[in-house]
């Protein structure tokens with residue numbers, strides 16, 4: 001048998017480009033790589049951030065271990081004056097392989113105060129939060145409602161005599177349920193509740209509530225709080241429940257940047273009622289980036305492993321091939337790698353669009369709200385869905401060892417799975433994007449330039465300009481296919497909706513009946529958007545010819561697999577012919593061959609530290625079998641040669657006479 005390490009060495013020698021150059025591109029430049037290396041150096045050598053036996057821990061031990069790591073992380077951040085959210089995100093992405101029990105503090109609690117608090121409120125709360133003197137979460141979802149925010153039942157009633165709000169959980173279904181870090185960690189929460197003044201309801205607003213004493217962490221009077229119990233994954237997180245019984249807070253604890261309640265109870269409404277949903281939009285944009293990172297990790301593990309794993313001699317006595325040389329294996333993994341790159345590029349687009357449009361909104365240009373919501377909803381759903389299913393493809397591609405916790409892919413899959421649900425259930429978000437697409441379809445004046453393609457009506461009888469398999473290497477033709485599909489499905493969704501209305505259905509019923517068409521067009525739009533962005537961004541890169549070629553070929557794989565997997569949608573109106581579809585399949589195979597020598601280089605370029613992959617199958621040196629064996633020997637069941645259950649249960653039946 002060939003040595004696994006020499007297999008990876010050989011792969012690395014075959015790579016046609018400079019891996020470090022590609023790492024810089026992925027990180028966003030040499031300076032960013034150096035910053036990342038500096039941040040890594042702060043934590044990687046600390047024993048506390050060791051994850052070797054993490055997969056053996058119970059739920060409670062995992063939570064406790066995560067709290068310990070969190071506290072040390074906070075100390076490191078303070079010690080080195082690290083305050084930039086980008087640095088924090090880099091540490092989470094590349095070094096710390098877990099969901100912290102302060103995830104919601106940094107990703108939602110602080111941003112909500114920043115975006116929805118007045119200057120005075122920011123001045124009061126942010127220093128406390130930034131210094132981790134308080135730890136907060138975002139408590140919106142209830143037992144009875146998650147998607148339909150307007151249906152939340154928690155109440156916050158203004159008492160003008162004492163200038164206080166009184167918060168209540170009036171029913172069982174009003175109990176807050178799911179908020180991350182709520183159960184055991186957080187001392188405070190931004191709670192979303194229906195605002196009542198003088199018996200009139202003004203809808204959902206945000207309030208800061210103290211959950212636990214800052215002296216001994218016990219729940220505050222009137223607050224019932226706890227962990228909701230075990231889940232599929234995210235064992236380090238104490239997703240919680242919260243019920244409030246006449247919890248009084250000062251008037252100043254309502255976040256009043258957009259809407260105000262004056263001491264006498266006068267209410268001033270926000271310029272747009274959706275401003276209160278702003279933090280969710282930020283998190284949806286962040287999920288795009290998380291989806292890219294995690295799929296990159298999964299592809300790294302599965303591709304390295306597939307280069308050291310050998311199986312099935314072709315002829316008796318011959319060296320068994322590396323499993324990566326089976327085209328069926330390439331057909332599982334190369335599309336995941338291509339998707340990981342496509343998502344890394346769209347994540348960068350999403351974050352810069354978020355910052356640009358968020359700045360517009362801050363300066364009062366509220367039209368940007370719709371655009372940001374329309375773009376981020378669909379991309380969150382699309383990337384979460386494909387990333388989660390891609391991680392599972394990678395896991396299965398590792399055969400039996402993919403089922404071992406030591407693969408790192410099991411916990412990754414379980415922890416990423418809820419990204420399809422949290423921050424807006426995927427179907428619901430696709431429907432939101434579809435609404436926006438249809439609005440743009442009807443009203444050119446509100447169509448952002450990034451979506452102007454919607455205004456071009458697809459020509460009936462239009463045909464794809466591909467004449468040969470070689471034509472499929474031309475980005476312009478690939479993007480054209482996705483553009484056509486998106487235009488056609490948006491138009492067809494609009495027509496479907498109109499047909500339902502003309503049959504006499506009211507608007508909401510007609511919208512419901514059009515839901516499947518809506519989701520179809522939103523997905524088609526997202527595939528187009530990501531493909532176009534991939535080729536546009538790659539074309540702009542200043543890099544070696546070899547890197548550009550590899551990236552373009554990955555883009556072709558992403559696009560061609562998208563066409564092959566959704567072939568019905570391209571064949572339906574005869575835009576693509578059966579012969580062209582044969583070209584597509586032929587070219588996919590050709591691209592796999594082109595990319596084969598560079599597969600390890602393309603995953604090495606992500607430069608994940610072994611610690612962050614925490615995988616016996618995917619470590620840089622490829623020493624898979626020693627790692628698996630040594631890991632198994634440390635398993636709690638192997639602490640003694642004879643397990644206590646032998647004495648308790650087995651022994652009597654083994655010793656009993658038949």
Ligand SMILES: CCCCCCCCCCCCCCCCCCCCCCCCCC(=O)SCCNC(=O)CCNC(=O)[C@H](O)C(C)(C)COP(=O)(O)OP(=O)(O)OC[C@H]1O[C@@H](n2cnc3c(N)ncnc32)[C@H](O)[C@@H]1OP(=O)(O)O
Pocket residue numbers: 077082083084085087088089092103104106107110111138140141146147148149150180274277278280281283286290369370373421422423424425428432435436
């Ligand atoms: C070193 C220092 C460090 C420092 C750091 C400092 C800070 C820096 C931070 C940096 C972060 C770094 C951390 C990274 C770590 C990441 C870790 C991740 C951990 C993840 C944990 C997981 C967390 C998970 C958390 C959660 O899960 S939190 C809960 C999430 N829950 C949902 O997402 C509910 C979904 N449901 C809805 O979003 C709505 O309900 C609904 C369906 C839209 C209908 O909404 P409704 O109100 O009914 O709407 P309608 O009245 O029908 O109106 C409909 C009309 O409004 C429109 N419209 C609806 N919305 C919006 C909207 N937004 N905007 C604009 N318009 C909108 C709509 O287009 C329509 O327009 P039209 O077509 O009519 O013109």
Ligand SMILES: Cc1cc2nc3c(=O)[nH]c(=O)nc-3n(C[C@H](O)[C@H](O)[C@H](O)COP(=O)(O)OP(=O)(O)OC[C@H]3O[C@@H](n4cnc5c(N)ncnc54)[C@H](O)[C@@H]3O)c2cc1C
Pocket residue numbers: 104138139140141144145146147148177178179180234239418421422423424425427428431515
């Ligand atoms: C791990 C995890 C962490 C979370 N963290 C937080 C947190 O920190 N803070 C917080 O407040 N919440 C949190 N949540 C809650 C989360 O945001 C909600 O679960 C999510 O928004 C989905 O809402 P739901 O559970 O009500 O699903 P439901 O809306 O009940 O969805 C069930 C089904 O109904 C369908 N459906 C619902 N409405 C419609 C519609 N209008 N049209 C078509 N189909 C529809 C959905 O597509 C889905 O198939 C978390 C959830 C999880 C799983």
